[in-house]
Amino acid sequence: MRRLTGLTLALLLLTLSACALFPNRDPVNINVVGIEPLQSQDLEVRFAVKLRVQNPNETAIDYNGVALDLEVNGRPLASGVSDQQGSIPRFSETVLMIPVSVSAFSVLRQTLGLSQTQSLDNLPYVLRGKLAGGLFGTMRFVDRGTLDLPNAAATW
Known part of the structure; x- marks a missing residue:
């Protein structure tokens, strides 16, 4: 029993010291800059979502895939993935384009969710995603804001 306790304590200390080896990173800044x-x-509509990714860290961020989920007005609307890979240098930024799909059923769900008096101006959105970077390098992100879609009904 004593040996098991000593082994558990040693593993705990080893785990904590291993965490100290990973550099502290500030979160990346990700904003939607275009669609x-x-x-x-x-029965689907496709868009390319442009994301500006800013790296405020002293080391480069390597990524090898991107995934996105977009909610509008509290309901899922679109999702997309890309196998893009690259590196964002230290204290730098880049723009990524990720294709997303919107099914006709998602559009119908959104339309039914809008009240008759609610317009397509200033609809709240939440964009969740991740930059894949291996075992310890994956970075998750969330961007919130409002969409102004005055002519969207004519498109769908």
Whole structure:
């Protein structure tokens, strides 16, 4: 029993010291800077979401994939993935384009969720995603804001 306690304590100390080896990183700043239409299929609409990713750290951020989920007005609307890979140098920024798909059912769900008096101006959105970076390098992010879609009904 005493040996087990000593082994557990040693493993705990080893784990804590291993965490100290990983550099402290400030969170990346990610903002939606644009949405462009892409060629769509039968019952879906596709867009390219442009994200500005800013690295406020002293070391580069390497990534090898991006995933996004977009909620509008509290309901899921679009999702997308990309196998892009690259590096964002220290104290630098880049713009990533991620294709996302919006199914006709998501559009219908959004339309039914809007009250008859609610316009398409200033709809709240939440964008959740991750920059994949291996076992300890994956960075999750959230961006919140409002969308102004005055002509969206004509598009769908």
